[in-house]
Amino acid sequence: MPTAILAGPKLRYPERGRATALTNVHARNDKGLASDAEAVAATARQTRTVTPRNSRQASLSLAAVSFAVGTDGFVTAGLLPLVSKSLDVSVASAGQMVTLYALAYAIAAPVMAALIASWPRRLVLLVGLCTFVAANLATAAAPTLAWLLVSRAAAGTAGSLATPTAMAAASELVPPERRGRALAIVVGGLSFATALGSPLGLLIAAAGHWRTTLFFVAALGVAAAIGVARTIPASRPSSPAPSMKARLIVVRDLRVLRVLITSFAAFTGYYVVYTYIAVVLQPAAGNREAVLTALLVMYGVSGLVGNHLAGQAVDRWGPHRVGLIALLVSGGNMAILSWTRTSLPAAAVAMTIWGLSAWSMPVVQSHRLVTINPATAPLLTGLNSSIVYLAVSSAACAGGAALTWSGPSILPILAAACVALAVASVAGAYRSPVDSPASTVRFTP
Template sequence: MDRRLIVMAAGMFAIGTDSFVIAGILPQVAASLGVSIPVAGQMVTLYAISYALLSPTIAALASHWPRKRLLLAGLAVFVAGNMMTALATGIGWVLASRVIAGVGAAMYSPTATATAAALVAPERRARALAVVIAGLSSATALGAPLGTLIAGFGDWRATMWFVSAVGAVSGLAVWATLPAIPALPAATLGQRLAPLKDSRVALTLATTLFAYAGAFSVYTYVGVVFDRATGASPQVLAGLLLAWGLAATFGNLVAGKLTDRLGSRRIIHGALLLMLANFALTPWSSAQLWTAVPAVVIWGLCGWGLLVPQQHRLIGLAPAAAPLLIGLNSAALYVGVSTAGVIGAAGIALLDRHQVGFLAAGLVAAAVLMAALADMAINKAARRHAAAGAGVAA
């Protein structure tokens, strides 16, 4: 396996750990700083909003930077933000530091995935994306539990130092391993943003947003949705989440190979339809442990297996705008994650905690529709291009 991809995946592991570990240390943060858990929970919100808003913006504005320099700058800002979190003495500084960490993540993540695609031949592009994204998905299985364990032995600040250390080591590896990668060809900001006018791009991004809003509306409240299966045992719940994270990592890597072999369309629709059926059955599958385990495994496989073909599709639509489009896809994902908490809470209030899966299934159904409309737009553009080529040849 290309060690350059592994190095960039290590940085994604740090970013993913930072995204997912906060939920496990919120009670400690709240008690330490003398605030309520909902107030401390804004650490997650501000990080996600910073990441979502700035990923496409930085990808467009910093496109003239050499890729290696942008990767290193992103990790430097990310590490600085996490060190600031570890040292902060009040909730105001903690929240400000999460915005800074989000800026660093927004600089690094789209650049890493776009660079991975640029380092390999087109027929290996999806597998390269899968390797780098595996750093993000493996953070759910390894990074977040390890960070929570560190907080248990020490305190939440030790966890933030751990995330900082992983980011710093990744930065050193990027500096020592990656070759100099030139910036994108010169273009105006308007030219860089031109793909946003393309309905194929807009519909693909909408697919990501709806799919992950649905998936994380359940994940945010997984403890109460699956409480019958776990018997409200933290240990059993941790086991379920470990199964979810391992399935996510495996699904992500398999999706890369399958996308290179079969194309993105089949993998996107297959993953979405399985997710739709799985969430629709959650009110029943969450009742017993023997049905909950396969439910979370299918959820992890399909949820994270969707990300690679989505990015592969976007890069194929406009290769020259790859960093911007991947930044926008990351933004769509994080907007979905950010809104999932509100959506899931509404589902619990309007329906029942065990029926949030119905709401998730509805959102994934919207993603299926967006993907189908994207297919139609892509096919229409291909026919138009073929007709134009035939006209020129005549």
Template sequence: MLAVLALGTFAVGTDGFVLAGLLPAIAADLDVPVAVAGQLVTLFAVTYAISAPVVAVVTARWNRRAVLLGAQLVFAAGMLAQAMGESMTVVAVGRAVAAVGASAYAPTASSVASALAPPERRGRALATVLGGLTLATVLGVPLGVLLSGWGSWRTTLLVVTALGVVAALGTVVVPPVRLPVADPRSRLTVLRRPGVLTTLLTTMMTMAGAFTVYTYLSELLSPVAAGGTLGVLLFVYGAAGVAGNTAAGRLTDRHGARAVVVVALASLSVLLLAWPAARLHLVAATALLLLWGALGWMFSAPQMHRLIETVPDAAPVALGWSSSATYAGTALGSLLGGVVLDVAGAAWLGPVGAAACALALGLVVLPRRRAARAAQSSPAASLASASRT
């Protein structure tokens, strides 16, 4: 069953990630600048972030299997419109429709996986479902780039459309799960619970940092890679991401989610700073993509686990907000990256992305330190210290 959910996230993830390798071809075909074509990523992400909580309310009382099926069919319809579109407007509309389907699918898949897994294996269950996203970077993205070379970027999107249809058919094996229903007011109330907004903001800033760079990876690597070489480099990044995501699930169950998140964010903050130099040398770029994939993809599963630990009684609602935060960050990153590309050039994408990840790290580390200092200065702590002396 988890494999079916992973297949669905693979389809969604392939669409989300594959544009990084297709932007030059899309821009040329639709006669727009690369930075403008990159805003298709922004559009998808903004639509996803807005529609996720709305779709969650509308489908709250639906059987989860029905939600998964409908979501994939809407996603496939949007993908077909993108593949057949002859203008930027039609492609953009198709992208928005696909985003609505994706916004219903991904949080539902995560909620079902979390609900069906025992607590001690929840981290691995989430990592399995999220593994569809990382597998999309391993197979979907580089194969998409290769397909666009053999046919066109439209060929790639048609293949993604077919994946969505297959994922829809696969939902028949998912148990007819019903999760607790939260009314719209309680969905907003979750945001006022301690730690929730900080966790969501951490997710948003991390994705902003990553997608400032990833969206325009073809431009960033243009000094050393294009075509087939770019596909190989994306495969390296994705393969490392699968390893990192798999390790993250086990490390989260063993050492706790916060520790894994801190390692991932600290690594991202340092690694993205190296892009101005690494982009000029193929070996350095390959090594950096390997490390970025392995350590960066350690973030998602433990971050979701942190959110579930924060509000265990409202996990489906919280995961819906997490998806919105993820794609709000993706939108911010792709928009910011487009501005950086136009104003300062590709070399500055890495440092700007690193700054966003460093802010995310601060959101994880600083509240814990303030809480520790407050505990030490509390009357109870003072009495305990006096009793020891």
């Protein structure tokens, strides 16, 4: 396959680019505007080769973006007792920093995607990351609860700019047949945040202060911004920004709604358990924080493996089939977690299976949305991110009520019921003539 060249907003191939350059050269010479050498040099300056090597470097930079934002989102819940003590507020009041972060992300993601759809991806990422760094520095310096909450809302808004744009950029930097693997690398940043970023942040807080953890998160944002500035092309999106009417039509698309319903049901189920994971795994881990941390690291590492395998599987078999298998496995695992959580070896196996299957879904869902309409990829991935964060909020409320009503053993059953709804949604899309694999172009590497 010929190497792609990114010239301005369009993706071209060298053979066509050389022919176009020569045509332009002769035209310029006929008009006496430039020599052949000057025209070729001008063409070279305006183009940038996107090879497998630098496209992978760009994907890794985008993964660093999702790692920074993911660490910020995952580590906060573990800091609540320390924040409560430091600011002399209740844990419930400190917990509003998680709520406001999620709500700000959920509300801002689709709005910002619509407003900045025509902006260069690199610019959007850098603006988002700079805001992200400033917001986390403000959180680290927060003297009062009000300051803390405002800064967390700002961080959520910044995250809503960065992560969906990273997904969209990853899908544009590679040929369509490698899109799943590129998305898997970016999603891998999120699962790596679970496996390493969050535990490391908690260790930093334990060794020093919770504010030090926020400085650490800000440093991750700076590193991600440097990577983006060095590896992401400065060109505008390869597809023109859709009109508002086109955006509304996309939102009403039945295929899009099915993807969003699947995301909401699946991630509500996952976070019903994850939000209260310390309580759910208490019979296996006891009061040993090291054991609980080890189980969470196991979950995160298996998530890294799961999303990597999902990227390859999606490229080969399509997102519907891979998503259905992942949901069936994770739902079955949740259904028996009420029993496996009582034994440490069984809990370790359950957390591994959960990570492998659950972290396949972000790749699957992103691929489905990008395939439906590449021109509105930022809008669609932003909507999906909003739905996921709404699911996190819903899971916290539903899980808290169920915990009070019946105890921790009911949470895995509730999670399995939610995942079953997601299975029904994907199965319906698989059979539907307007959203079946047959209606979507699939590629084999």
